[in-house]
Amino acid sequence: MKAIDTLIGDQPEHWDLDGQIPRHLLSTLGAQGWLCAEVAATHGGRGLSSRANGELTAHVGSRCSSLRSVMTSQGMAAWTIQRLANRDQSAELLPQLVSGRLAAVGFSETDAGSDLSTMSTTITLDGDSVVLDGHKVWVTGAYYADLLVVFGQCDGGAAAVVVPASAPGVTVERVADPMGCRAAGHANLRFDSVRLPASSVLGSPGAPLPLLVTTALAYGRISVAWGCVGILRACRNTAARHAATRKQSGKPIGEHQLVGRHLAELFVAEQTASRACEHASDCWDAGSPDMVISTVLAKHVSAGHAATGAASAVQVMASAGARDGHVVARAYRDAKLMEIIEGSNEICQLILAQHAVSTAE
Template identity: 65%
Template sequence: MPERVADERAVIGELVGSRAAAWDVAGELPLDVLRKLGSQGLLCAQVPTTYGGPGLSSRDNGELTAHAGSLCSSLRSVMTSQGIVAWTIQRFGDRSQRRTFLAELTSGKLTAVGFSEPGAGSDLAAMQTRIRPDGDGFVVDGEKKWVTGTRYADFVLIVGRHGDGEGAAAAIVPVDTPGVHIELLPHPMGCRAAGHANIRLDNVRLPASHVLGGGGQPLSMLFTTALSYGRMSIAWGCVGILRACLDAASTHVRHRRQGDVALADHQFVRGHLAEMFIAEQVSLRACEHASRCWDSASPDMGVMAVLAKHVSAGHAARGAATAVQLLGSAGAEDGHVVARAFRDAKLMELIEGSNEICRLILADHALSTSGRHTTPDESEAGGRTRG
């Protein structure tokens, strides 16, 4: 079988090469690399061909995202944000907005997405940002935190409350609009080159054509839709982190000798490697299943995205820590692939639903489907087996 998305992976591989460590240390991605990937639609590769995108399935975009994640989590983070914005436009934009903005996102324009606020992290329902109709346009006021990719963005998708009501709205805000104030976050713990920033919006005036579908969507529908894409993207990115760690650790323990034998000949070391391989495979299977649900528009798509993200982020955080352990001091250099993975992977347990929030969602799902996990026939068969 031909390797999935081989051409697209090759483009990313060529542009990143072995430069990710230097980007991590410098805390910045080269804009020309982002523009080149963007202009080929590879930062939001599920955008349909009718809108100028590559039109990849979730499964194929997943492999592409894992590849980016194996090379550079900062780049993968920018891909995640671009993909979330494209998906939100696809779902909530009117025909003209889809045509205009998706064409921009697949031809080199860069974007970012702002949900989180000083008082609204895990609890996005506490959002205070307002997107108010005013004359023939809209006015945006509010504050957004930790917005990935802002450093490179031409426009930011800002999610807030619609007017004075309880509904929500998503507004496309060009970063050079008067009233937009950007403060870059200089030294994040991980994904250091992903261009995070805090954004303040003071009386930012926008034309009506910049508010998706005119606004008024239910808040939970807007952010669940957007976050589902983000969760899929992060989950696949974590598969990439695990692959990079597994490669680095296996190569190291095969060549490094201590106690007159290769590290790989110590049983404890082999045990660690086995755990990392299990982690990569389990995460991959969870992602593949979630992508199958996405591609078939299954009603389970949202919950399977949460499951895949939770499983993969946890495995990536633990797997990266194990990889550092196996490399010892060799993996402790700034910018080393496992050192980066260790810092980057930990953050994946915090975002797009922290571990705790994912578990709450999964528990709600378990409760709402209780009684549906065993059919009468299966219960009987189970009883017979045990008997």
């Protein structure tokens, strides 16, 4: 982590204000394997467990949610390739993702958000080629990406295809002024008759869309959940340090019980989110059947706590944290978006409700 901290330095505030992380820094982190650290050593990766990668993700998330978001996209691309690709595709693509090439994953469309079954992007098989037509919106990291993993309808089912961002017919347009994670390189993508070798389709075309999407989203969810743990750690530490030193009415503000309550709530939030994420990662590492549901639970708990925790931290900091770029101001904006992505609060609740019903004794 020290190596990463050295590279990050004191830049996150500036990245947030500039809306950009230097591309060479992302390539360096990528080439050191940090952006998708679970990729196996056989493919040149660091081969971290889910738990170890989770702690890494939380640490990066505590420093900069934009960088953590790019990490989530890269990890999600690697996980999708690992799960869907055949052996030759994995051997070709995974080493690229741990040697400096950047990737992003596109599911969402203008009319396909929470309900991805209405996705209109098509992947058409044509002899030795496939042709990609359609669009994607809000794809994290796509502004920086060399490779785009794109989901679309294909052959009576669905497929994921790997597209070079520089391929003829691909248009990448940056999302202007995102509310949070401002340097995460969100972009809208258009694909106009993009012709690719048939081998660009990961695995077999025509698989059920929910199966493909759930596979990729599972990684996105656990990564976002750990990122939220990082947001909470940064908020708790920053607010607690301030509350111990800032004096009003003759004593440190942390000794006023109403401020103390915010700190207690932040501590509870951080601990609760951490335990939920640790449990989910342990399920991943054990290959447990509870992996999917524990991940949805961790994402839901962590994102909700991060959004309320960041608001508490801003309250404790008051004017000392009330400017763009400040760690708690970034946390406040970034955390809210975590309640929307990779399955919004409501979608997570629907999944958890279904689980509650199906497992009732």
